[in-house]
Amino acid sequence: MSDRRPDTLYEAVGGIEALRRLSHTFYRGVLADPLLAPVFADFTDTHIEHVAVWLAEVFSGPAAFTDRLGGHQALLRAHLGLAITEEQRLRWMEVMAEAVSRELPEDELLRRRVLDYFDWGTRIAEDVSASPAGTDLGEAGPTPLWGWEGLEK
Structure with a gap:
């Protein structure tokens, strides 16, 4: 890799095709995992x-x-009522870290920033998942943007 990094994490990971590969690899692992598979019963x-x-x-x-x-609000609503435990969240992170190491470029900062996002996001998902389906979440705000320095907005 050259000394110059792409401006965005999207470019650095390799675009939508790389994110599809990452998602496929990750969900193969999740669906085979006895702790996580029940969370994805409707997968x-x-x-x-x-x-x-x-x-x-x-x-x-x-x-x-x-x-x-549906944006950020739709994503949050999808997690309502899942009752994700901290043990499941941590296992989710382990499976994702394995997928990241297989599917993303060998750039330690890139991989760290991507995993930082997942750690941040899974904590929100865990919190939201404790509320029953149909809970009014209020205004979720815009989709968060994550970059080389972490949360940008």
Whole structure:
């Protein structure tokens, strides 16, 4: 890799195709994991694409999740009622770290920033998941953007 990094994490990871590969690898691991598989009882292949599109937007790629899939509010609502435990969150992070090491470029800072995002996001998902389905979350705000320095907005 040259000394110059791409401006965005989206470019650095390799765009939407890399995020699709990451999502496929990750969910293969999740669905095979006895602790995590029950959280994804209603899993469909569409979920993989939605996650890739979400990550693209978070990492400053196209805003397709907001434009087509309901944005940040929809993502939060999808986690309501899941009752994610800290043990499940930590295992989720382990499976994701394995997928990141397999699918993303060998750039330690890039991998660290991506995993920092997942750590931050899974903590929010765990908190939201404790509320029952249908809970009014109020205004979720725009999709967060994550960059080389972490949360940008």
